[in-house]
Amino acid sequence: MQLKIAYPDKYKTWVNEGVIKTSGKGSSFIDKIVAINKWSAKLETEKVNTPVDRSAWGISPQTINGYYDHLTNDIVIPAAMLQAPFYDENQSYAKNLGGIGAVIGHEITHAFDDNGSKYDEKGNLRQWWSDSDHNEFNKLSNKFIEYYGNFEAIPGHKVDGELTLGENIADLGGISVVSSILSDDVNALKEMYTNYAYSFASIVSDDEIKDQIQHDEHSPNNVRINAALSSSEGFYKAFDVKEGDKMYVVPEKRIALY
Ligand SMILES: [Zn+2]
8 A cells, every 4th residue: 555645746736837827917716717627637638548647646735634545555644634633743642643543544444445345456446355254344344334324413314324334434444443552541542532523523504414414425523423432442441431321332233343
């Protein structure tokens, strides 16, 4: 797997390529957008019949996001993602694990989710797992579909466990890895889970959530936190969660990738 962190080694910029005029030289905002779109389309069409550039990035360094690409088998963590709450050199190791650590674990796990697992290390569509591993994986996936499908993002509106399967597997992968790094350190686990939740904090209208449930491959953020943590053993240790507590899930119903 190739790791692409912060910014690409080579990149083109609109200003250097003469695509847009710098401010003060006469072009309007609309002119700039049209010029950038034309230039981007030209770059895409020029790729036809040329070898794949495996060093290319799909998003800019200024994007607050990350991704895994199963066709190039790489994870991309742009520079903009390397700031609080995800990462800060002055925040604790545990907080960084709950932020960027869980994100990196999430992206790596995508290589092994219901979609990524169908592609080999070169990005070719090839079943490289044994039949029995594949069957076991499908059984675990069904548990994920059922588990997440029971979570309500807002009252009366449950998550679509099938639509969100790959992202839910990636979330569980990320949180499992960072939880295991901190092992039995209860205070560090508390900090890590708190920053994990904080990094997803957002204000979203009910209408937006209803729309998300139908179209977005990610579970709504409140479910991404609550469902993942309710299946993490470390979370029960860190906050002494007991039967009767809101986030308690009976052990037989909890999910794991193993
Ligand atoms: Zn993802």
